[in-house]
Amino acid sequence: INDVPVERRTASDVGVEASRTAWAEPARVALLEVAGRYNAVLTYKELGAYVQQESGIFTSQMLHNWVGDVLGRVAVDGNSRGEPMLASLCVDANGSVGKPYAVAVAATGDELVGDADDHAARERLKCYEAFGAEMPAAGGVPTLTPKLSAARTRERKARANDKPANVCPNCNMAVPATGVCDNCG
Numbered sequence: 001i002n003d004v005p006v007e008r009r010t011a012s013d014v015g016v017e018a019s020r021t022a023w024a025e026p027a028r029v030a031l032l033e034v035a036g037r038y039n040a041v042l043t044y045k046e047l048g049a050y051v052q053q054e055s056g057i058f059t060s061q062m063l064h065n066w067v068g069d070v071l072g073r074v075a076v077d078g079n080s081r082g083e084p085m086l087a088s089l090c091v092d093a094n095g096s097v098g099k100p101y102a103v104a105v106a107a108t109g110d111e112l113v114g115d116a117d118d119h120a121a122r123e124r125l126k127c128y129e130a131f132g133a134e135m136p137a138a139g140g141v142p143t144l145t146p147k148l149s150a151a152r153t154r155e156r157k158a159r160a161n162d163k164p165a166n167v168c169p170n171c172n173m174a175v176p177a178t179g180v181c182d183n184c185g
Helices: 016-035 044-055 067-080 098-107 116-130 146-162
Strands: none
Touching: 016 044, 016 067, 016 116, 044 067, 067 098, 098 116
């Protein structure tokens, strides 16, 4: 972090284009630092605070209204360098990449197919490999963030518990996986 005082300006004084362009440079720096640590991520809130502090350009606009555009700029720059998607390293408070990631992927001309968090997990692994993270001895694997993984596990368990049991229509006993009632044969 730079200890040199930065002139404080507002995004409304500087303009949308100039402020977002100014925020993209420190966003790249922050994401490259995260990419050097296996399974590390940065929250949108942390990134938003960092880019404003580093650029000296502040906004009262809601983060979700501008962070996708900034990440898109970082993604386009990285794409031109042949780099993996640095935007995959940025997540919301729930550990999900959310809409800003989709904006970044679209900015590069790619199409987000399937689950955005699964796509981001694969891209994060590429980032860790490309930017020198110390990888596990067996090599890394694409992983969801711990928060998101736990939430998905809870959802799966809840859905499994909500499934109605297969019940015999004659005796109302649970039918085993064979599909044949043990009581009624």
